[in-house]
Amino acid sequence: MARKATTLADVAAAAGVSLSTASKVLNGTGRASEETRARVRETAERLDFRPNALARSFASGQSELVGILIEDASEIFSSMVLRGAERRLAAAGLATLILDAQEDRRLRSQQVRALDARRVDAVLVIGSGPDYPYPSITHEISCPVAYAFCTSDAATDRAFLPDDRAAGRIAAEHLLSLGRTKIAHITEGSEYGSAERSRGFLEALAEAGLQPATGAPLAGDWSKEWGFRAATELLDGDTEIDAIFCANDPIAYGAFAALRSRGVRVPEDVALMGHDHFLQEPKWRRSEFLTTIDPDLTGLGSTAAEFLIDPSTAADTGTSTITPTLYVGRTTVSPAGDAPRSSTDDVLAVIDHLL
C-alpha cells in the first residue's frame, strides 16, 4: 500500500519539460518533437506514472464513466442486455457504474442524482421490457441518455427494443417453410406481454392464408405448467395439429413434456418452437434441443451502448428495434441421417418412463 503516487509534475521535472508539455505528450494533443515525446514517455514509464483519473476527469469535465440504471439486474432478460452493453462500453474504454434500482422509485431518482453528481458521460437505462415504460430521466441529468429494453414515457427519447413482431413472423415463416399448416399457438394472455409476438405470428400466418389451428391462440401465463396444461388440452381436444409455436421457452418445455407423455413424436408429428433462447445460456446449459427465437438481448445492449458512445450511429430520437434470430433445434428439424444420440436422449427416455 501507500506508495506516494508520482504526479505529472514529477514526470515533467524529471524529463526537463514543462507541466503542459508533459500533459500534451501523454495525451497525444498539442505538438512536440519526436525526441521530446520519447523522453517524456520514457520518463513516465520509468517513474511508473499513473495519471490520477479523478483529477483528469475533473479538469477535462469528462469522467469516462457511463452510468447504467437497471431495474433489476438479477432478472435474466435485463441482465443479458446489461452484459451486451457492458462489453461494448468496456471495448470503448469506458467504465460503467451500475446502479440497480430494484424497482424502487425513490431509490431510482436518488440514483439519477448520484450519476449526475459523478458527472457520468452518458446514462443507459435498462428497463423491464417493452410493457413497462420508464419515467423519462432525460431532463434530470445533463448527459445523453438511452433506454434499452424499455421505452421512456417521453416519445423523443432514444429507446431500443427487441422486435417482437418480427419474432412472431419468423416463427410462423419457419414452421410454414417446413410445410406445417395446422399450427397452434400457446401464449401468455395479459393485455401486453406477448401481444406483439402473437400479432406478428398471426400476420404471417394470415399472409399464407392461414390461421391458428385452434382459431384463436391459447392464452395463459408464462409458465411451463401452463405449457404442459395447454398442450395436454390440445391433444385431448379434436383439433388436429402439426406444429406449436409457444410464446416462450418454458411454455415450450412444458408442451414438450405433454407431447412426449402422449407419445407424440417431436418433430415428426408435431413441430415445436419457443422464444427466448436464454435457457441455453450460460455454457453449462447450452443445448441445441429446442428450436427457438433469440431476441438478441445482448445485441440490443451493445447497440444501445454504441449509440451512447457515438450518437451518429443512429437516429438520435425515437425507438428502434433489434432483429431477432432463429435457432433451429431438434424440435422442428430431425437431425440429419443417423446423428449420434446425445445424452439428452437418455433424459427423454427417462421422461417417457416417468409418465
Added chain:
Amino acid sequence: MARKATTLADVAAAAGVSLSTASKVLNGTGRASEETRARVRETAERLDFRPNALARSFASGQSELVGILIEDASEIFSSMVLRGAERRLAAAGLATLILDAQEDRRLRSQQVRALDARRVDAVLVIGSGPDYPYPSITHEISCPVAYAFCTSDAATDRAFLPDDRAAGRIAAEHLLSLGRTKIAHITEGSEYGSAERSRGFLEALAEAGLQPATGAPLAGDWSKEWGFRAATELLDGDTEIDAIFCANDPIAYGAFAALRSRGVRVPEDVALMGHDHFLQEPKWRRSEFLTTIDPDLTGLGSTAAEFLIDPSTAADTGTSTITPTLYVGRTTVSPAGDAPRSSTDDVLAVIDHLL
C-alpha cells in the same frame, strides 16, 4: 440536457457566507450557528445544488467508489458473490466499478491500473473458486483489497471462502438424521474441486462409525451426465444404498433421472441430495424439489464487502469461511401428510434442469 450546474460558490454567495463555511455546513464538519446552517441548507436546496462528486473526490482523495475485479461475471457462482457484495456496498452508499477480466491475465493487470487511477477506496476481487488462487494484487494498488470466492497467492491477504468442509458435514448429518446408513457419494474427481466437500462428508460419516456404501466415493466430473451414469452403475451393481449425496446439483439431477428411470422411489427408497442451490434462483426457477446445500455465496459477497467497508469487522488478514445452509426438499423428506404430489411435477423438474 445542459443545465449549467450551480456550484458551491453560487450557494455560498446566495447564502451570504464564505465558500468554506458553505462546504463545512453541507458536510457537517466544522462549526456554524444553527441559523447559518439552516440558511445554507435552504439555499442549496433552493438552487438545486448538486455537489460535483468528481471535484469532491479529487479534493478529498476519497472516491466513494469501490472496484470489483471479477474473473467471469457470467459465471453463476461468481455472479452470486457479486450480487451480495454489490448490495452491501450500495447499502453503505458506495458505488461499484465492476471490471470483468474475462479470464485474461493482461486485461486483469490493466484493470488493476485503471482502478488505481480512479483512486477507488477499496477493491474486491471475485475469483473462480477455492481452487484457483488469484495472483495477489494487494501491492499493486494503494487501497485495501479483499478476495472473495478465492484465495490470493499471498497468505496474508484477506480472503473469504465458502466452508466446503462444513457443507459435506451438513449433508452427512442430514442423511444420518433421517436414519440412512447405506449412503453413496457421487462426486467430482479432480485433485481439487470437491475435495473439501468430500472430506467433510467422510469425516462426519466416520464419526458415526460409517463409511460410504461403496467404500470410496464415486469420482467423475460435475455434469448431470456423470450423475446419471454413476447412479445407473450404482443401481446395476450389488451394493445396497438408501441415500446418495451428490457433490453438486447437476449431478443430483442426473442421478434423480437414473433413479426414477429404474423405478426407485425418491426419497422413500433412496434419499438424494446435492449442493449449490443456485438452480433455484432466480424466482422463476424456484422450487423446493431437491434437497441441497447452499454455500451462501451472496452472504459471502456481502461479508467480504462488509470487511472493506469496515475492516474492524474481521481479522484483517488470512482466510475466513462462510457457513453453508441446508435446504430440505422433497428428495430427502416426503411432503407431510398426503400432500398432492403429481409425478408431473418431477418430470417438469427434470425437464427444467436437464434439457
Added chain:
DNA sequence: GAAAGTTGGGAAAACGCTTGACCTGATTCA
C-alpha cells in the same frame, strides 16, 4: 478585569491535470 477558552466564520492554499493564449527562433515566401 485580565487571561483563557469557545464559537462562528473567512482567506487562501492545496489537489493534479487540461487547455488556450502566447512566446521564440527557424524556415519559407515574395
Added chain:
DNA sequence: TGAATCAGGTCAAGCGTTTTCCCAACTTTC
C-alpha cells in the same frame, strides 16, 4: 530583406471542492 508562417514549447488560468490556519467577538474563570 522583411513579413508571414510554423514547429516546439512555456505560462498561467482555471476546474469545484476540501481543509488548514487564522481571526474576531463572546464567555468563562479566577
